[in-house]
Amino acid sequence: MKVKVLPVVLLFLGVLAAYAFAGVRGTAHDFFMRIPELSGYTDKELCRFCHLLRVPGPAATSPPLYNLYQSPTLRAVIQQPNGSSRACLLCHDGSSSLGSIWAGYIGRRLPLGPVSERVSLGGDLSDDHPVSFVYDSSLARRKGSLAEPTILPRQVRLDPRGRLQCTTCHNPHAERFSKFLVMDNSVSQLCMSCHRFQSAGSSYHTSTNTACGNCHRVHGGSDRLLTSPLRRPR
Numbered sequence: 706m707k708v709k710v711l712p713v714v715l716l717f718l719g720v721l722a723a724y725a726f727a728g729v730r731g732t733a734h735d736f737f738m739r740i741p742e743l744s745g746y747t748d749k750e751l752c753r754f755c756h757l758l759r760v761p762g763p764a765a766t767s768p769p770l771y772n773l774y775q776s777p778t779l780r781a782v783i784q785q786p787n788g789s790s791r792a793c794l795l796c797h798d799g800s801s802s803l804g805s806i807w808a809g810y811i812g813r814r815l816p817l818g819p820v821s822e823r824v825s826l827g828g829d830l831s832d833d834h835p836v837s838f839v840y841d842s843s844l845a846r847r848k849g850s851l852a853e854p855t856i857l858p859r860q861v862r863l864d865p866r867g868r869l870q871c872t873t874c875h876n877p878h879a880e881r882f883s884k885f886l887v888m889d890n891s892v893s894q895l896c897m898s899c900h901r902f903q904s905a906g907s908s909y910h911t912s913t914n915t916a917c918g919n920c921h922r923v924h925g926g927s928d929r930l931l932t933s934p935l936r937r938p939r
């Protein structure tokens with residue numbers, strides 16, 4: 706049994722890897738292209754620059770603690786970032802220089818600063834779309850305006866434990882859509898694959914008013930992730 710399965714599994718992983726390869730090259734995550742100090746590393750190493758990061762495990766004594774998103778209407782139980790979100794935040798909370806993140810791997814300290822301000826979420830995640838919580842049918846029922854998590858589009862994936870993570874909305878390997886999004890969001894398709902408002906719902910949300918970005922900002926929004934002019938509605 707094992708003998709037959711293994712080659713299939715290897716082939717599958719190989720295809721996945723080849724797919725990821727083609728994607729990462731030339732993107733904002735192509736560190737070799739963007740960071741001259743790294744020229745000389747091979748394609749294979751590009752993957753290791755994220756895949757061999759020492760993300761502190763659950764047993765780590767002092768994981769970075771972030772301010773978490775909260776709101777009176779939130780139903781999910783939000784946790785400190787876990788799973789793959791921690792790998793993203795290692796770079797994208799902007800607290801560590803890339804030089805020190807990679808020092809152990811490269812074997813020397815490169816004069817590289819943290820990610821630019823533009824892509825840093827900072828240590829305060831209270832103004833970002835919540836991540837690292839279980840999105841299950843029970844949450845969908847309690848909220849009332851969420852799709853059943855079992856019918857999400859194929860590209861919009863929860864992690865193996867059913868948790869919504871950065872990787873639910875972003876695929877760090879491919880820039881097919883801007884900002885590494887997993888699908889086009891030009892008419893809020895990504896948002897609406899999960900958020901479903903009835904036309905008779907709140908006055909802000911009708912089935913025709915679908916330009917979420919007019920009022921909401923998923924990163925750097927204020928209360929209820931709103932853009933500032935709507936900070937205190939009514």
Ligand code: HEC
Pocket residue numbers: 721722723725726727729734748751752753754755756789792793864872877878
């Ligand atoms: C910018 C950081 C980053 C780079 C560069 C990167 N990866 Fe990943 N990769 C991740 C993260 C984070 C995950 C975990 C995704 C998850 O848990 O859902 C992942 C997951 C994967 C998976 C599992 C399948 C999936 O898509 O979830 C494969 C296969 C993979 N990476 C291959 C590669 C290969 C091959 C390269 C090099 C060409 C590469 N990665 C470069 C961050 C990166």
Ligand code: HEC
Pocket residue numbers: 733734754755758789792793794795796797806819820821823824871872875876877883884885
């Ligand atoms: C090893 C560090 C590292 C890791 C890990 C990493 N990134 Fe990045 N990311 C970068 C750098 C460097 C840039 C280039 C931005 C800059 O500094 O201007 C970037 C850019 C981006 C951008 C902006 C793209 C654009 O076109 O503006 C997004 C979105 C992003 N990353 C998401 C993620 C997500 C989601 C994850 C986890 C799945 C992740 N990154 C993991 C280093 C990283």
Ligand code: HEC
Pocket residue numbers: 790793794797823824825826834835836870871872873874875884886890923924
């Ligand atoms: C619910 C979906 C969703 C989740 C979850 C999510 N993002 Fe984003 N992210 C977006 C969208 C949509 C944009 C594009 C916003 C825009 O263009 O205005 C974006 C943009 C970004 C950018 C680029 C910022 C810029 O203005 O150029 C970075 C970096 C980023 N996300 C990182 C992350 C990280 C790290 C996580 C996890 C902690 C995460 N995202 C979780 C949807 C999401």
Ligand code: HEC
Pocket residue numbers: 775776777778779780781782834835840844848851861869873874890895896897898899900917918921922923929930
């Ligand atoms: C993969 C599914 C998914 C996607 C995609 C998604 N969301 Fe969410 N979003 C959720 C879930 C689940 C919650 C938590 C709801 C709760 O617990 O009340 C949430 C929470 C929120 C909240 C806070 C709700 C509150 O009551 O405080 C806002 C605002 C929001 N999302 C806006 C957006 C916008 C705008 C987009 C598109 C960029 C988006 N979401 C994309 C699933 C998603």
Ligand code: HEC
Pocket residue numbers: 778850893896897900907909910914915916917918919920921929931935938
């Ligand atoms: C015209 C402005 C506007 C638009 C467009 C809009 N929202 Fe909102 N949204 C608001 C306001 C204002 C609130 C806070 C409402 C309150 O205080 O009751 C809110 C609250 C929310 C909440 C949390 C409360 C709840 O009912 O769950 C979510 C989730 C949300 N919006 C998602 C979205 C998504 C997804 C879209 C796009 C399909 C969207 N919104 C489009 C203005 C808007």
